[in-house]
Amino acid sequence: MAVFWRWWGRYAGGLLLTVLILIGAWILRETNGAAIREFYRLLNLPLQQRGDEQQSLIQARTWQLEQQLAELQAENARLRQLLNTPMLPNLEGRIVPVIGRSSDQWWRFLLLGEGSRQGLSIGGVVIGNGGLVGRITSITPNTSRVMLLTDPASRIGVVVGRTRQMGILRGQLNQQVIVEFLEKDPKVQPKDTLFTSALSSLFPAGIPVGEVQSVELEDPTRPHATVILGAPIDRLEWVTVIPYAESTDTFTPN
Structure with a gap:
């Protein structure tokens, strides 16, 4: 028994690592790598959320500027109409x-x-x-x-x-x-x-x-x-x- 425990103490870590690797390989084969993809997604989720938030802010700001430009163009057209309206002689x-x-x-x-x-x-x-x-x-x-x-x-x-x-x-x-x-x-x-x-x-x-x-x-x-x-x-x-x-x-x- 003492020989066994000495052997176990020497090789237990490597044996457990080998078992984990085999289990991991089996899971990958059975799930086609879905577990790793999900793990990767969870790691990158905070970065994706920040990117999505930044993209939403950019899109909102772009829409705001587009609307402001459209309103300025419409107001410019109205002012041009007023300037082009025929006025009475000698009246400014x-x-x-x-x-x-x-x-x-x-x-x-x-x-x-x-x-x-x-x-x-x-x-x-x-x-x-x-x-x-x-x-x-x-x-x-x-x-x-x-x-x-x-x-x-x-x-x-x-x-x-x-x-x-x-x-x-x-x-x-x-x-x-x-x-x-x-x-x-x-x-x-x-x-x-x-x-x-x-x-x-x-x-x-x-x-x-x-x-x-x-x-x-x-x-x-x-x-x-x-x-x-x-x-x-x-x-x-x-x-x-x-x-x-x-x-x-x-x-x-x-």
């Missing part, structure tokens, strides 16, 4: 951002991001891409409040471009406005374009306002037409402001 405009609107008075007024410090003043004519928007009715050093054409309290003199028939335009809290004509038979029809009238005291003549959508002439005491405004009042982001002093030589009902 200033492009100003829209910074605020009230949800319960969306069609009544909007707030501009410049005021008296930037040279704006009450009475300034506000034009959007497509036509007239309204006029500045109150002002602070850095903001201006614009009364929109869509406000029911708004009244401006307009003229039909094709026939030169006169009318008075009033808002009704949406993109459509109403024009009441001064004559019983105004000879107006759909697609006619309306402009500010030379008789207006609040606006220069000749600014595009909108296009006639439908005409109602059945009541001869109140012939009128529905007009779609040229400027997208509901989604304005930039406008052009033209300084204008109210004339005292002409009259337009308010």
Whole structure:
């Protein structure tokens, strides 16, 4: 027995190692190396997770930059449209951002991001891409409040471009406005374009306002037409402001 224990003490380590190697070889053969692959995967899992997190951050940042670039390109296109909008002779405009609107008075007024410090003043004519928007009715050093054409309290003199028939335009809290004509038979029809009238005291003549959508002439005491405004009042982001002093030589009902 003593001989056995001496032999065991001398060769036990090598024997156990040989048995483990044989068991490992059998497991590899039976699992086609799956155990080693799983062990390798577990060793590399922290590195993979860090790599995946970093890749996710890169993808998120790339998406953010792509969206910011798209928005800048869209805003650049809108500014180019404003710059290319034909302006009235001898009138210089200033492009100003829209910074605020009230949800319960969306069609009544909007707030501009410049005021008296930037040279704006009450009475300034506000034009959007497509036509007239309204006029500045109150002002602070850095903001201006614009009364929109869509406000029911708004009244401006307009003229039909094709026939030169006169009318008075009033808002009704949406993109459509109403024009009441001064004559019983105004000879107006759909697609006619309306402009500010030379008789207006609040606006220069000749600014595009909108296009006639439908005409109602059945009541001869109140012939009128529905007009779609040229400027997208509901989604304005930039406008052009033209300084204008109210004339005292002409009259337009308010």
